[in-house]
Amino acid sequence: MLRFVVDETRCTRCGQCVRDCVAKIITRxxxxxxxxxxxxxxxxxxxxxxxxxxPEAAVSIFGLLPADSxxxxxxxxxxxxxxxxxxxxxxxVRQYRDENVEPKLLRRLLxxxxxxxxxxxxxxxxxxxxxxxxTMRRFRAKAYGLIGEAVATGRIPGHPSDFLKExxxxxxxxxxDTIFRGAPHLLAVSAGPGSVCPQEDVTxxxxxxxxxxxxxxxxxxxxxxxxxAMEAVPxxxxxxxxxxxxxxxxxxxxxxxxxYSRTVQRDGAGRIRRISV
Numbered sequence: 001m002l003r004f005v006v007d008e009t010r011c012t013r014c015g016q017c018v019r020d021c022v023a024k025i026i027t028r029x030x031x032x033x034x035x036x037x038x039x040x041x042x043x044x045x046x047x048x049x050x051x052x053x054x055p056e057a058a059v060s061i062f063g064l065l066p067a068d069s070x071x072x073x074x075x076x077x078x079x080x081x082x083x084x085x086x087x088x089x090x091x092x093v094r095q096y097r098d099e100n101v102e103p104k105l106l107r108r109l110l111x112x113x114x115x116x117x118x119x120x121x122x123x124x125x126x127x128x129x130x131x132x133x134x135t136m137r138r139f140r141a142k143a144y145g146l147i148g149e150a151v152a153t154g155r156i157p158g159h160p161s162d163f164l165k166e167x168x169x170x171x172x173x174x175x176x177d178t179i180f181r182g183a184p185h186l187l188a189v190s191a192g193p194g195s196v197c198p199q200e201d202v203t204x205x206x207x208x209x210x211x212x213x214x215x216x217x218x219x220x221x222x223x224x225x226x227x228x229a230m231e232a233v234p235x236x237x238x239x240x241x242x243x244x245x246x247x248x249x250x251x252x253x254x255x256x257x258x259x260y261s262r263t264v265q266r267d268g269a270g271r272i273r274r275i276s277v
Contacts, residue, residue, distance in 0.1 A: 002041045003063050004050070006033040010058035017050040017059055022121075026050060034059070045121040086214060088263035093219025094181045096254040100133050101185060101218060109212050116208040119196035125205055126190045128241035133184035133254075140180050143229065143236050144171040150233045160232045167229075179225045183252035186226075188240045190248035198247035206251050219256030226250040 004026075011033050018026045018034055025040040036044070050059045057066035070076075078086070110127055118125065130136045148168040150156050156164060170176035180186070189205045191198035210220045227250055230237035234244065242248045 002036060002044055002061055004036045004041075005060045006035070007058040007060075008033050010056045011054075012056055012058075014055070016053045016055065020049050020053045022047055022049060046123070047121045085263065086211065088266070089260065090210070090214050091219075091260050091264075092221040093254075093256045093258060094221055095257040096181065096183045096219060096252075097257045098133060098182075098184060099255050101131070101254060103131065105216055106131055106185075109209060109216065112212060113205055113209055116201075116205040118191075118201040118204070122195055122201075124192055124195050125201060126192075126241075126243075126246075127205075128188040128190065130186040136180070136184050136186060139186070139239065140177060142239060143179065144168055146233050146235050146239075147229060148172065156232045160228065164229060164232060167225075179223070179229055181221065181223075181252055183221070184254040185252065186223075186240070187251045187253060188242050188248055189251075190242045190246035192243060192246050195247070199249075202247055202249050206249055209251065209253075213253055217255070218253055219258075220251055220253040223250040223252050226252075 013028065013031060013033070015028060015034075018028050023040075023043045023045055025036050025043050026034050027037070028034045034050075046062070048061060048064065051061050051064060051066055051069065054066065060066060106129070110129065113127060114123065116125075130139055144167070147164050148171075151161055151165045151168055154161075167178045170178055187206070187209060189202045189209075191201045195201055206222065210222075213220050227248070230240065230242070230250070237244070237248075240250070
């Protein structure tokens, strides 16, 4: 049941919810209030556009009330100049303080992450997080132990074996954390086979998390080395709470131990091609 409810005393019959419904299942006839026929409910993609678009706060759905949503005004979003500075000033951080991110802040970021776009609005993502630096230390030690064991028993063929052998040796001999960069936290986002575009969903969620984290004073880094290690040593992926049949990626984060004083200069680095038909 969608629990699509329209407050008749508020509804002005403007038709915005009807026009903006992605699934085209909201209808209105004459002076009646908008409705969704029971047989059409299965086609709802749960986007909540109807709740968001109503200027009179007359529409609720799934038991969610418009009064519990944040109102949007002209100044609700970052100014373009601020957003451009964020994009230009974002850096991959590989130096971290040995401190936990404040749990309340991390909870706010992860809860908001549910708003990242997903294909057909499936929102079928899992956010596996290491939210405590002591847990991260144990995970790190376990990871290098599993890597060392896999290398020693010859379970990893070819070039990955050579690289991971060096990584395991650097950890064993010098406590050098090549993969996890000493980060106190890890976020692994995964999407199961039921997702329409799983890898895109994962990447978008991590991009959203990164920008929010940067605004919160945190540092992040996309950790391709961790994914490489997890693909070579599946037990490590299991230890990170990632289902074997999922698309996924890993991000490290925490309080940065480095401060960048200016943006870099990459404007125009991508090739722009004007499409003419």
